[in-house]
Amino acid sequence: KNQVEQSPQSLIILEGKNCTLQCNYTVSPFSNLRWYKQDTGRGPVSLTIMTFSENTKSNGRYTATLDADTKQSSLHITASQLSDSASYICVVSNSNSGYALNFGKGTSLLVTP
Amino acid sequence: DAGVTQSPTHLIKTRGQHVTLRCSPISGHKSVSWYQQVLGQGPQFIFQYYEKEERGRGNFPDRFSARQFPNYSSELNVNALLLGDSALYLCASNPGGIYNEQFFGPGTRLTVL
Numbered sequence: 001k002n003q004v005e006q007s008p009q010s011l012i013i014l015e016g017k018n019c020t021l022q023c024n025y026t027v028s029p030f031s032n033l034r035w036y037k038q039d040t041g042r043g044p045v046s047l048t049i050m051t052f053s054e055n056t057k058s059n060g061r062y063t064a065t066l067d068a069d070t071k072q073s074s075l076h077i078t079a080s081q082l083s084d085s086a087s088y089i090c091v092v093s094n095s096n097s098g099y100a101l102n103f104g105k106g107t108s109l110l111v112t113p
Numbered sequence: 114d115a116g117v118t119q120s121p122t123h124l125i126k127t128r129g130q131h132v133t134l135r136c137s138p139i140s141g142h143k144s145v146s147w148y149q150q151v152l153g154q155g156p157q158f159i160f161q162y163y164e165k166e167e168r169g170r171g172n173f174p175d176r177f178s179a180r181q182f183p184n185y186s187s188e189l190n191v192n193a194l195l196l197g198d199s200a201l202y203l204c205a206s207n208p209g210g211i212y213n214e215q216f217f218g219p220g221t222r223l224t225v226l
Contacts, residue, residue, distance in 0.1 A: 004155075036217075043117070043203050043217030044156070089155055100169055101215065103155030 003027070004092050006104035013111055017080055021107045023073040023090030031095035035064050035075045038087045038106065047075070047088075080111045115140070117206050117218035125224045126194050134189045134221045138206030144168070145187040146215060147179055148203040156203055162187055163209050191223075199225045 004025045013019050025033070032051045036044035048057040048064040050073070057064050061084075063076045077084055087106040094100060118137045126132050138145050144163040148156035158171040162181035181187045185206075191198055201222050205215035 041201065041220070041222065043205075043219050045217070046214070049214065091155075100158050100161075100171070101156075103157070105153070105155045 004090055004102050004104035006088075006090050006107050008107060009105070010108040011110070013080055013109070015080060015082055015111050015113055018076065018078045019080060019109065021075045021077075021088050021090075021109070023075070023092075023104055025071050025073070025090070025092045025102070025104075027071075027092040027094050027102050029095045030068060030071075031093040033064075033066055033073050033093075034091045035062070035073075036089045036091060038089055040086070044089055077109075082111050082113065085109060085111045117204055117216055119202075119204050119218040119221050121221060122219070123222045123224075125226065127226050128194055128196060130194050130225075131190065131192050132194060132223060134191075134202050134204075134223070136187045136189070136204030136206075136218060138185050138187070138204075139216055141208065142206035142216070143185055143209035144207045145181055145185065146205045146207075147187070147189045148205065149173070150201040150203055150220070152200070159189070194225045196225050199223060 007022045034049040035047045038044040047062050050057050050066045052068050061078045066073045087108050089106040090104040092102045120135045146161040147159040150156040160179045161169040165181045176192045179189045201220040203220045204218045
């Protein structure tokens with residue numbers, strides 16, 4: 001069964017601090033992995049996308065890593081800002097059925113002053 | 114350029130009623146996908162349409178149906194609404210083919226009373 005597990009479920013950090021979110025998956029055969037940011041009540045917005053051959057990808061203060069051997073990914077946020085408060089969702093696609101994305105439940109991040 | 118648009122933004126229905134949600138993809142995108150996101154969960158895949166043909170269907174009952182029009186806009190229909198259908202319904206578009214980068218709309222919040 002294709003599954004995507006994220007941890008922690010929720011996280012509270014102080015503004016300016018760094019944090020790392022985790023994603024483990026069992027999706028096979030693997031096509032790509034992406035991280036989305038979703039503000040409350042809004043649609044997800046893509047942050048990074050990585051294929052099998054990529055092990056790190058950055059987008060500003062967001063850096064994603066991928067270990068395809070252990071089927072793990074992380075999203076590191078540096079120098080957090082209040083606007084980073086959102087849900088971060090890990091999404092893995094199966095190369096056999098590219099239309100069916102497998103979503104994690106997300107990590108809810110709250111950045112406090 | 115306009116992103117994916119959805120209407121209505123919010124909707125309140127009662128059990129047993131029918132609802133139609135609408136989505137307009139990014140200009141030039143030929144594929145539209147629908148997702149259901151229950152509060153606190155990641156999105157669940159419902160349908161994908163490409164060039165007006167259904168390309169994929171998730172594990173949802175027959176009460177859920179969709180179609181895509183010649184201008185690539187799409188409708189999601191849900192009959193005999195249940196309380197459990199209350200959710201954020203997301204539409205995503207992509208250029209089509211095997212390329213599956215999804216661009217999400219803001220969603221329609223459906224509440225069933």
